[in-house]
Amino acid sequence: MSANANNPAQQPPGIREMLTRLISLPSVSSASPNWDQSNEAVVQTLAEWLRPLGFKTELMPVPGAPGKFNLIATLGSGPGGLVLSGHTDTVPYDDKRWQSDPFTLTERDDRWYGLGTCDMKGFFALAIEAARDLVGQPLKQPLILLATADEESSMNGARALAEAGRPQGRYAVIGEPTSLKPIRMHKGIMMERLVFQGQSGHSSNPALGRNALEGMHEAMGELLALRGDWQARFQNPSFEVQVPTLNLGCIHGGDNPNRICGRCELHFDLRPLPGMQMAELRQAILDRLQPVARQRELDLEFSPLFDGVPPFETAADAELVRVCEQLTGHRAEAVAFATEAPWLQQLGLETLVMGPGSIDQAHQPDEYLALSQVQPTVTVLRQLIQRFCLE
Missing domain, CATH: 3.30.70.360 (Alpha-Beta Plaits)
Known part of the structure; x- marks a missing residue:
């Protein structure tokens, strides 16, 4: 499925409204069939917001996984460019341990609470906000927003992309919660x-x-x-x-x-x-x-027990690492948790993990995204788009 439109009158809503909508769409992925859900509503919603900005959107079914889709949304054309990537699924939850409804965005203590706020639906709202300024601008290299399925269970969405050789690009930032610190390596599982x-x-x-x-x-x-x-x-x-x-x-x-x-x-x-x-x-x-x-x-x-996640490393002197260190003021680090980075790396993308929120809040009751992370993330993403797509 693909579509393309550019209607400034139908701009995507603001950050909070986008995140409210994304949180309200259950998309748990799990090895247990009792928990596992489709992510189609999430990727369809993202596509509806991206088309008025000029993005060409493609929903890619994940082979052997009914109801699971990757979204590849592309603005501009060319062989290089920047990929902003995230996963659309969440882990299972125990609503009895939550102080508020996991599927209702709740603001208190300068935080947005909800299932997926930091891991990692919040990243999509901030990435779309960062891309909003690009309407009508001539891009020298494309901007690609990538939304995957089943990262929390099987990594099958990312595997399917690697097997299909999609998307093409030069640089990729995966917006997992790292408190906006660049991560250039992680262990495998x-x-x-x-x-x-x-x-x-x-x-x-x-x-x-x-x-x-x-x-x-x-x-x-x-x-x-x-x-x-x-x-x-x-x-x-x-x-x-x-x-x-x-x-x-x-x-x-x-x-x-x-x-x-x-x-x-x-x-x-x-x-x-x-x-x-x-x-x-x-x-x-x-x-x-x-x-x-x-x-x-x-x-x-x-x-x-499952196919495993390979370890990941991007060289300390890689251009994307240097740029993200300059923009954030943080040296690139290593983490113990695993991500989809190895599969984007297999596609030939210079890859780095960096996003809003803390991994300490992920997979926990009362998961939240601190409001203090919102605007700095939008700013850094705009600077990355400027650097790799416009200049």
Whole structure:
């Protein structure tokens, strides 16, 4: 679906009205079907606001995900330009822990409260406000507003864009909540599942079975030894936790104290640093665990719980990093949370993460965007548009 119009009489509403409308449109994404919702109303609303500004809008269905869409809105043309990117979905919520309705924008204490205010529907309202001045101006390079689906659950919206080779551009700023500080790198996320299948039997005679729980005990020792090896080899002082982490998260096995455990399942997560390759890490884990399974005559099953998010890094001397440092007065930093940046980077975009609000308020009851962040964000985005689209 695409459309193009330019009617100054139908300008988008003001920032607060835009954010009020976006917050009122539920767009939870979740691996649980009970929670998962379409984001179509959000991207359609953004498209309706962008068309009168002259943007050409395209709604791109996410393959294999009914009701999920990416929006690519383009003003101007050419091979370069600036992409302002965000995700349209939110995490699930517990309205009993909220002081106000999560879907009603509520102002108190110089803050706007609502689900998605900082993570990250607020960014769209501020980006559209920053683009409002461009009506009728000749752009030397295009401005692209990108709105994705399912960042909070599967990253499938960003994956679909990378696979489609869209959008084309030169620079990309992802408006995740960073208190308007530029972020040029983050760790990756891998969540893995390990299953040992043995043979149950009466606990009075170990020879009657093959104990999957004992095999998992040995496997966990191997995983922790591997973690130690990685942490000795890989460090990055830019991160608060300077080493890759591996967390043994949950384990299930056996059914009774007097039966040999026939099956045991472990879930763990791994946070690799930039420069560490997920496929190589998975192979290293397999190389450690397969001998344990063979020696104990256990069937081994090892698979990701989801595809994972690769680590991300943009060079400290990249032009976009330098410009954002100059505009904000902050040195570019590193964070532990993951974003869609690796997929925009795969598209050849020089990518940086920077947006209003704090990650400390994201995924929390009473999520809010401080009003003190609103105008500075609009100003910085206008300066970025000036620098990369007009000059």
